[in-house]
Amino acid sequence: MAERGVALELAGVSAGYGETVVIENVDLTLSAGDTLSIVGRNGVGKTTLLATLMGHTTLHAGRILLDGIDIARWSVHRRVRHGLGFVPQEREIFSSLTVRENLAVAARPGHWTLASVFDLFPRLAERQAGRGDELSGGEQQMLAIGRALVGNPGVLLMDEPSEGLAPVIVEELVRAVRRLAATQGLTMILVEQNARLALALAPRTIVMDRGRIVHDGESAVLRDDPATLERLFGVAGR
Numbered sequence: 588m589a590e591r592g593v594a595l596e597l598a599g600v601s602a603g604y605g606e607t608v609v610i611e612n613v614d615l616t617l618s619a620g621d622t623l624s625i626v627g628r629n630g631v632g633k634t635t636l637l638a639t640l641m642g643h644t645t646l647h648a649g650r651i652l653l654d655g656i657d658i659a660r661w662s663v664h665r666r667v668r669h670g671l672g673f674v675p676q677e678r679e680i681f682s683s684l685t686v687r688e689n690l691a692v693a694a695r696p697g698h699w700t701l702a703s704v705f706d707l708f709p710r711l712a713e714r715q716a717g718r719g720d721e722l723s724g725g726e727q728q729m730l731a732i733g734r735a736l737v738g739n740p741g742v743l744l745m746d747e748p749s750e751g752l753a754p755v756i757v758e759e760l761v762r763a764v765r766r767l768a769a770t771q772g773l774t775m776i777l778v779e780q781n782a783r784l785a786l787a788l789a790p791r792t793i794v795m796d797r798g799r800i801v802h803d804g805e806s807a808v809l810r811d812d813p814a815t816l817e818r819l820f821g822v823a824g825r
């Protein structure tokens with residue numbers, strides 16, 4: 588099998604908000620097509636790491652390579668055009684636009700279209716004429732993911748997609764994320780508070796603590812080692 592290229596590489600990345608450094612000396616490499624979960628307690632810098640990839644923070648040091656090109660000083664817009672997709676923790680959909688309009692404004696040519704998003708999330712297809720502010724939390728989350736997908740990213744970042752959702756909706760999201768993980772060439776980073784879900788959805792999981800990566804390894808190993816999970820994360824098997 589041909590060796591897969593490196594999709595994303597962080598080297599010595601320190602970043603934060605203004606003078607404040609939140610993430611420190613982060614090294615991380617993902618091959619094209621990889622799915623990675625990030626777990627860690629509240630406030631350890633998971634969102635800040637994703638925000639740094641998108642260009643929403645102050646970079647203090649380090650390199651961020653997307654397909655081998657250093658994007659660390661690029662604008663957010665340019666990163667999106669170059670293939671970074673982001674599903675923010677707050678979802679941030681347009682409340683006065685319909686589902687269809689929310690998708691249409693983000694669409695760029697490629698594999699993912701409104702039709703393929705509606706195929707992934709049949710619930711959104713049913714609600715396509717509904718306004719953003721009429722949607723349930725689960726539907727808003729599906730729309731946030733769909734909106735990132737129609738931008739046809741090579742690297743998709745998702746920040747706590749299951750947060751605050753009912754178990755039955757989480758099941759629907761899990762099915763979708765599994766389909767995405769199996770999509771040829773799509774590289775994914777999934778920040779997830781639910782450790783059980785995080786370990787089940789990605790073959791590799793990193794644990795963050797106080798702005799640093801404190802563990803990086805196979806999810807299966809961590810799954811079978813609740814003591815280490817408890818020590819690193821404080822909520823074994825949750």
Ligand SMILES: Nc1ncnc2c1ncn2[C@@H]1O[C@H](COP(=O)(O)OP(=O)(O)O)[C@@H](O)[C@H]1O
Nearest residue numbers: 604607609627628629630631632633634635636
């Ligand atoms: N916009 C911001 N301005 C200043 N500090 C922030 C901002 N967002 C987050 N922080 C701080 O950065 C740290 C990490 O937060 P965050 O990345 O949101 O953690 P997590 O996603 O792991 O819960 C926290 O101490 C938080 O208070």
Ligand SMILES: [Mg+2]
Nearest residue numbers: 633634635676
């Ligand atoms: Mg967060």
